[in-house]
Amino acid sequence: MNANDSLERGIADVYEREAPPRAPDWVLVSILDAIDETPQRRGLIPAPWRFRPMNTFAKAVIAAVAVIAIGAVGLSVLSPRNPSNVGSAPSTAPSAGPSPSPAPSTPPSPDPSAPPPLSSFFMSTMHGISLRYPAGWQVSKATKVWTGGALNLPSPDIDYIYDPTLYGDLFLAVASQPLAGKTGDTWVTDFISDPQSDCFTDSESITVNGAKGSLCGTVAAISVADRGYFIRLYTSNDRSWLGDHYDQAWFKGLLETVHLRPSDAVDGPGSPSASQSS
Amino acid sequence: MQAELVDRARRGDREAFSVLAAGAVDRLHAIARLVLRDTELAQDATQEALVRAWRDLPTLRDVDRFDAWLYRLIVRSCADIGRHRRRWRAEVTILPVDPAEPDSTADLADRDLIERGLRRLTVPQQTILVLTFYVGLTPTEAADALEIPVGTAKSRLHYAIEALRVAIAADERTPVGAPREGRTA
Numbered sequence: 001m002n003a004n005d006s007l008e009r010g011i012a013d014v015y016e017r018e019a020p021p022r023a024p025d026w027v028l029v030s031i032l033d034a035i036d037e038t039p040q041r042r043g044l045i046p047a048p049w050r051f052r053p054m055n056t057f058a059k060a061v062i063a064a065v066a067v068i069a070i071g072a073v074g075l076s077v078l079s080p081r082n083p084s085n086v087g088s089a090p091s092t093a094p095s096a097g098p099s100p101s102p103a104p105s106t107p108p109s110p111d112p113s114a115p116p117p118l119s120s121f122f123m124s125t126m127h128g129i130s131l132r133y134p135a136g137w138q139v140s141k142a143t144k145v146w147t148g149g150a151l152n153l154p155s156p157d158i159d160y161i162y163d164p165t166l167y168g169d170l171f172l173a174v175a176s177q178p179l180a181g182k183t184g185d186t187w188v189t190d191f192i193s194d195p196q197s198d199c200f201t202d203s204e205s206i207t208v209n210g211a212k213g214s215l216c217g218t219v220a221a222i223s224v225a226d227r228g229y230f231i232r233l234y235t236s237n238d239r240s241w242l243g244d245h246y247d248q249a250w251f252k253g254l255l256e257t258v259h260l261r262p263s264d265a266v267d268g269p270g271s272p273s274a275s276q277s278s
Numbered sequence: 279m280q281a282e283l284v285d286r287a288r289r290g291d292r293e294a295f296s297v298l299a300a301g302a303v304d305r306l307h308a309i310a311r312l313v314l315r316d317t318e319l320a321q322d323a324t325q326e327a328l329v330r331a332w333r334d335l336p337t338l339r340d341v342d343r344f345d346a347w348l349y350r351l352i353v354r355s356c357a358d359i360g361r362h363r364r365r366w367r368a369e370v371t372i373l374p375v376d377p378a379e380p381d382s383t384a385d386l387a388d389r390d391l392i393e394r395g396l397r398r399l400t401v402p403q404q405t406i407l408v409l410t411f412y413v414g415l416t417p418t419e420a421a422d423a424l425e426i427p428v429g430t431a432k433s434r435l436h437y438a439i440e441a442l443r444v445a446i447a448a449d450e451r452t453p454v455g456a457p458r459e460g461r462t463a
Binding site for chain 2: 007010011013014015017019021022023028030031032034035036038039041121123125132210257259261
C-alpha cells in the first residue's frame, strides 16, 4: 500500500466516522412544510391535476409510511455504501397552530414563554431569500413582486411569517426588489430613511450573509448584487412584553440564519422557467 | 418504483415527493455536514436542496437521473452557504512534494491528523473529497454533480489531496500548544 492509498483510506475512514447517520426529524418536517408553500416551476411536464396541501398530521403519517416503505423494499436512495440510511418517522412535528384569525379570541398572556427555537425553515421563491423562523409560526407567502411603497400587512407582495396566536401583533415581514439603477448603499439608505420603514432610531451597519446593510431597531435593509432586501420584525406596542423577548438581539440571531438568493427571485436574473435541468 | 415516484412528484404530487425526500434527507444531510463541517449549516443546506428539488423538479428531463440531480443540488447549496460563512478557513498553499523526501503521511494511523487537515480545506476541496471518498462517485459522476468537466474534477481531486497532505504535514510540525488555525472572518 502506498502513501496515496493510505491517505485516501484514512479520508474515507474519517468520513465514515464523522458522518451523522440521520438528519434531525424536524429537518424533514420543515421541508414538507416548506413545499406546501412552494409552487413548482413550470417545466417540461404539464400538470394534469393539482394536489391539495397536506396538513401537519398527514405529513407526519406520510413521513412515517415513507420511512417504513423504504426500509421494507430496501430502496437505498443515494446510499451506495450504507443502504439503511433512513431512520424512524419524525416524532417532533412543529405544532400546526390554529388557522389565522383576524382577532385572537384569547387575551394576551402577561407572562409569555421565551421565543420558540428557530427551527422552521422558509425559502421565498418570490423574493429570493431563505431564513429560519420560530417553530409553530405560520407563513403567508407573497404572490406578487414587491415594487416598494406601503408596508401595510398582510400584503400580497410581502412574505409574512407570524405567530398564529398573536396575529398582527408579532410577525416577520420579508421582501426584495431590483435596485433599479440605484447603488446598493443608496437603496439601503433610501429604505431606512423612508418614514414607512418605521425607523425612528439610529441605524447601524450590519452584514447579513456576507452582504452589507443597515439595521434600525428591528428593521434590516440589505443589498446584494442588483437587489435590495428588507427584513422586519414587528412587535405591537399593545403587547409591550413582546419587545422584551423579541428584541434586537433576538432579531440579530434570526438574521444570522438568512441566506440571500437574488438569482432565485421571481424578477431576478435567474427567474423561474429560465433554468433547465438535466 | 423510484422513477414512478419522481414522475409523480414532478407533476405536482407532494406525497410522492415526501417519500423521495424521506429517502434522501439523511444522505444529503451527511454530505452537507462533511462538506461544511457545521451541523446547523448542513441542516440549512439540506433544506434548501430539497425545497429546490421540489420547486425545480418539473424541469428534470430524465427521471432516472434524480439521484445525480440531487447531488448537484446539495453541492450547489453547500457552495452557496459555504461562500459566505464565517468559519475557520484555511490559508493552505500548495507546495511541491519532493518525491525523494520521505512522505510524512505514509503512515496515517492517527486519523485526528486527517480530521484536522480536512478542516483547513476550502469548500470546493471538501466537496470533491466527500463525493469521492464518502459517496463513492467516480470522477465522471463527481464532475456531473459539480457541473464541471471531468478533467477539472480529476485535477481538483488531485489538488485537494495535495492540500490535505500539506495541511497534515504543517500540523505535524506545529508545536504542542501553538495555534493551529487562524480565524479570518
